Amino acid sequence: MSRLLRATEIIGLPVVTLNGDDVAEVRDVVYEPSRGGLIGFTLNKRGFFSGRLKQVLAIKSVRSVGRDAIVVDDHDAMTDKGDGKGPIGTASPDRDVIGVSVITDEGTRLGEVTDVVISLGKKPEAVGYELVSSDDGGRHVFVPLPEQVAISGDALMVPNAFDKFVRDDLTGFGGAIDAYREDHSSSHSARGRAKRSSGGAGQPEADASRSKSDLYAEARGLDISGRSSMTKAELVSALSEERGVR
Amino acid sequence: MTSFRSTRGIPVMTKSSAEQVGAVKHFVVTDGRIEAVHVDGGKKHGQFVRWTDIAAFGDDAVVVADDDVLRDASNDRENRALRDELVMLDKRVLDDVGDEHGQVSDVTFDPIDGKIESLTIGDGDTLSGDRLLGVGGYAVMVAGPDER
Numbered sequence: 001m002s003r004l005l006r007a008t009e010i011i012g013l014p015v016v017t018l019n020g021d022d023v024a025e026v027r028d029v030v031y032e033p034s035r036g037g038l039i040g041f042t043l044n045k046r047g048f049f050s051g052r053l054k055q056v057l058a059i060k061s062v063r064s065v066g067r068d069a070i071v072v073d074d075h076d077a078m079t080d081k082g083d084g085k086g087p088i089g090t091a092s093p094d095r096d097v098i099g100v101s102v103i104t105d106e107g108t109r110l111g112e113v114t115d116v117v118i119s120l121g122k123k124p125e126a127v128g129y130e131l132v133s134s135d136d137g138g139r140h141v142f143v144p145l146p147e148q149v150a151i152s153g154d155a156l157m158v159p160n161a162f163d164k165f166v167r168d169d170l171t172g173f174g175g176a177i178d179a180y181r182e183d184h185s186s187s188h189s190a191r192g193r194a195k196r197s198s199g200g201a202g203q204p205e206a207d208a209s210r211s212k213s214d215l216y217a218e219a220r221g222l223d224i225s226g227r228s229s230m231t232k233a234e235l236v237s238a239l240s241e242e243r244g245v246r
Numbered sequence: 247m248t249s250f251r252s253t254r255g256i257p258v259m260t261k262s263s264a265e266q267v268g269a270v271k272h273f274v275v276t277d278g279r280i281e282a283v284h285v286d287g288g289k290k291h292g293q294f295v296r297w298t299d300i301a302a303f304g305d306d307a308v309v310v311a312d313d314d315v316l317r318d319a320s321n322d323r324e325n326r327a328l329r330d331e332l333v334m335l336d337k338r339v340l341d342d343v344g345d346e347h348g349q350v351s352d353v354t355f356d357p358i359d360g361k362i363e364s365l366t367i368g369d370g371d372t373l374s375g376d377r378l379l380g381v382g383g384y385a386v387m388v389a390g391p392d393e394r
């Protein structure tokens with residue numbers, strides 16, 4: 001089972017090299033909600049009142065995220081913001097997921113995001129959100145990161161079915177994540193195939209096995225007009241056509 | 247068993263004149279081995295003896311050929327050792343996963359070749375010296391458990 005920590009608990013952790021030197025500490029966790037991914041960390045110098053470091057730490061340069069420290073191979077793991085190694089340098093306020101409402105696709109408001117849950121270890125990733133629920137007098141609950149997230153500055157849209165994976169505490173949440181992934185592993189592999197083959201012209205067979213919301217998200221990405229009124233079959237053919245043109 | 251705690255403060259003697267030229271303060275450990283011994287209490291404050299310049303590392307004294315093997319800090323590690331940044335005893339132990347495991351209470355080593363044999367953590371757990379990855383200002387880094 002995955003070991004989990006809130007993103008806000010990662011803030012302040014030291015960044016330590018394999019030589020045992022602390023080279024920085026975490027200032028903030030950079031997270032891209034629309035892709036559901038952990039991107040990296042902005043950094044402070046070590047010690048009290050020591051201020052911001054110009055360098056940042058991309059997630060791919062991290063050896064491991066642990067309970068007590070973030071481990072990197074050496075000092076070179078940190079890169080300058082401006083050197084074009086990923087989008088950390090361009091982190092903008094609209095990436096801030098804290099405070100947005102979580103609404104199911106059937107229109108129920110589950111609550112408001114208060115934190116992002118990160119799985120620890122050598123492949124750290126964002127696995128869910130902590131919410132303060134709208135009912136029950138502000139109960140704190142954990143929900144897994146949905147397969148397909150629609151997100152804006154106002155709301156995070158999640159599939160209705162996933163409230164069965166909601167947990168009250170972080171300890172039980174690891175099991176819920178595993179159960180959720182188990183449940184969704186079939187659609188996952190179908191999507192994997194679709195992605196790999198989408199380099200060619202149209203891939204209608206692969207697209208047909210994807211979920212409608214997934215197809216819709218791609219259609220939106222390609223800005224296909226009329227997409228919101230299309231059926232799944234229409235989305236498949238519109239996507240195929242659009243890819244042929246590009 | 248030769249350990250950091252049991253040999254802290256033992257005299258460094260010369261073979262040529264049987265004089266005490268200082269006392270063991272601590273050790274500079276690099277790549278799982280003692281690279282140099284930090285000697286204090288001699289004519290000069292804070293000097294080093296390269297491990298390869300030691301004639302014998304006994305339980306009660308370290309014997310060197312002559313006092314000319316004592317030298318000033320000559321590299322970055324030794325300069326940091328002078329500022330007591332690399333002292334292993336009582337430093338936190340961190341594994342490469344990022345989890346802490348208490349503090350180093352003692353370190354044992356082979357008195358012949360200076361290889362670190364084990365680390366004692368807190369008042370019990372012992373880690374093989376093979377798992378030692380590095381000694382820095384913040385932590386003693388060790389390889390994490392294999393199953394992770």
